[in-house]
Amino acid sequence: MRNMALTLVLQALAAIFLVANAQTIRVANQGDALSMDPHALNESLQLSLTGNVYEPLVGRNKDLSLVPALALAWRATTPTVWRFELRRGVSFHDGALFTADDAVFSLRRAQSDGSDMRSYLSGVREVRKLDAHTIEIETREPTPLLPALLSHVYMMNQRWSEAQGIAQVGDARGAAGHAAALRANGTGPFRLAERRPQQRTVFERNMRYWGTIESNARQVVFLPIPDNEARVAALLAGRVDVMEPVPVQDIERVSAAGLVRVVTGPELRTLFLGMDQHSDELPYASVRGANPFKDRRVRQAFYQAIDIDALIKNVMRGAATPAALIVGPGVNGFQPDVKRLPHDVAAARALMAQAGYGEGFALTLDCPSDRYVNDAALCTAIAAQLATLQVRVTVRAEPKAQYYPRILRRDAGFYLMGWTPSTYDAHGALNALAACPRGEGAGHFNLGGYCNPRLDALLLQVQTQTDKTRRDALLREALLLQAADIAYIPLHQQALAWGVSKKIRLVQMADNTMPFKWMGVGP
Structure with a gap:
């Protein structure tokens, strides 16, 4: 009886300790x-x-x-x-x-x-x-x-x-x-x-x-820790309770730690490269009086010079899925039968030569350094792959506090970006990213100025269509048109990896x- 009472007291004390520590x-x-x-x-x-x-x-x-x-x-x-x-x-x-x-x-x-x-x-x-x-x-x-x-x-x-x-x-x-x-x-x-x-x-x-709050927390403290090693160390030392993302190179180590776990899952976001297709002269590039990205052949050459499998293996450590569209699985309208253009450096070089850029040119690739998984490293690897076209890429990787203001004022010619449509419907992504930029909000994030009136007409039909079969067919047509134009170069969907105290x-x-x-x- 005494042991049982002691056990109950210890359990009560443990519960009090748990609640006290649950406050933050x-x-x-x-x-x-x-x-x-x-x-x-x-x-x-x-x-x-x-x-x-x-x-x-x-x-x-x-x-x-x-x-x-x-x-x-x-x-x-x-x-x-x-x-x-x-x-x-x-x-x-x-x-x-x-x-x-x-x-x-x-x-x-x-x-x-x-x-x-x-x-x-x-x-x-x-x-x-x-x-x-x-x-x-x-x-x-x-x-x-x-x-x-x-x-x-x-x-x-x-x-x-x-x-x-x-x-x-x-x-x-x-x-x-x-x-x-x-x-x-x-x-x-x-x-x-x-x-x-x-x-x-x-x-x-x-x-x-x-409403109902299922949490027993009285307080949540949010801490930005840009350095990957410092963020992992804080989790393993118990100084933070939840952190994300777990760097792909540290997932195995964090998973093996006794007091924490890695929670993984698919993410709806797709990463892609955007290109200025509007300016008469490409900003931050060596080409004067012209914009190579206005030529579809150059956009396709960049696309086919990128080895997505190598990027996923070496930069993402396998924790990503190649993308052929600007939306991925889990988003209504996704087309699983659409495949990426093949990695083909010889074909890419031929396209550059046909477009008049056989000797390449120099340009800047703008990237965040604290937004996506291994974002700066991804851009550095892409720059190395584009060198096969004699394209000399300077990577400008900045914290997003500087990166977002730059690209949102359209002060970039070539940039890395990711997108999750909040409607979880492909129309949301296409309307924001690929509609001709207009004052009322459509194309608000079409930072490269891509514009195809045929796509705009399709998007209006999708927006107003109530018959699901017809709407899905229109969505497919719109996605295929945007992909054929190479409005963007799709890269991958990264996997979610959160480090969480047990x-x-x-x-x-x-x-x-x-x-x-x-x-x-x-x-």
Whole structure:
């Protein structure tokens, strides 16, 4: 009996210790969000972090299916009008109630010139309030995917935003001087408690949250640790509880450690190379008065000079899948029968000669150094492969705090980028990346200026088509057209690899977001 009592006491003490240590979970990443403004940058890490503080009208479940968030229900009342019934009794972190005024304000803000989320609302004609808890969204054309398009458009408090001077997005690249870069007031399960860019960001549990928080954490501390070795060491030493990505060269070592595990899975993101196809003179290149990338033969030559199998083996250590399109498995519209152009240096050299560049030229490849798995190393390896065409590539690898502002102002001629369509539908990727750039948001991330009016016409048909069979056929035609034009050079889909303490439970999302409300300590 005494031993049983002692056991119960020890178990109780252990439980108390567990709860005490469950108050804070430390999460490390190779980079940091550039801003806490939910409309400033359409980038998965930034949306993942701000998505713990702010919420959309329509959310995503653990399996990425659509679920009610700040909208309880929605329906199309006409082919071009959607009505959203808003959740009642929801409070922002400052105590103000969420109303239709906030929803209308947020959608219009996300649609404005400074917003990086404009592509999701490019088809919206008008947003209007019907009553305190009902809004309507009118689109220019029938848009059956509208609820999915809204899943990353987060709601802000209108009065708070106006009082803070952030009714406009301001610098869409996340300038630290903008108040919304450092402050936040959402309805989400965690509130922003401290923001020190490139050092630490502290999130505290929202004790008045309207929904269910499965986490037992009172606080989550986010730590950007760009150095791979330092990030792995912090995990193995117990100084962080979760970190991502695990460098591919360290997966085996981390997996063998006793107190941590590696959680792996497929990722929806596709990495690709973008090329300036708009400028009359290619920036940061030795060619004067011409742009080689305007010639499809040059784009194809670059494509066929790249040995994707060697890149995956030597740079990615096998933790990636070759891509033939700008979308991959798991995205609606993916075409598994489409294959990459073959690696063929001789054919690539012949194409360069036909285009008048048989002696090659020099150019700059812009890459992030803290965004994708082994991103800088990947660019260095690509540069070496392109040397077989006598192309002299200077790799400019920068932290994403410098990289994103550069490429988003279209100050690059050749760049590495990755994309996960938030709708998990190929139309989202094509509309953002391959539509002719227009002021209303379509082609917002078409940074190379590729433009094919035939593709734009197909995308409009896809957007408005309600018959799934016909829509899928149109999607296929659009993807094949874009691939045939070599608007981009597809590379691969990288695998997810998170290093996680064995005391932590979490949900790994295929879009590489990390909802804190599903992360906790214990079984």
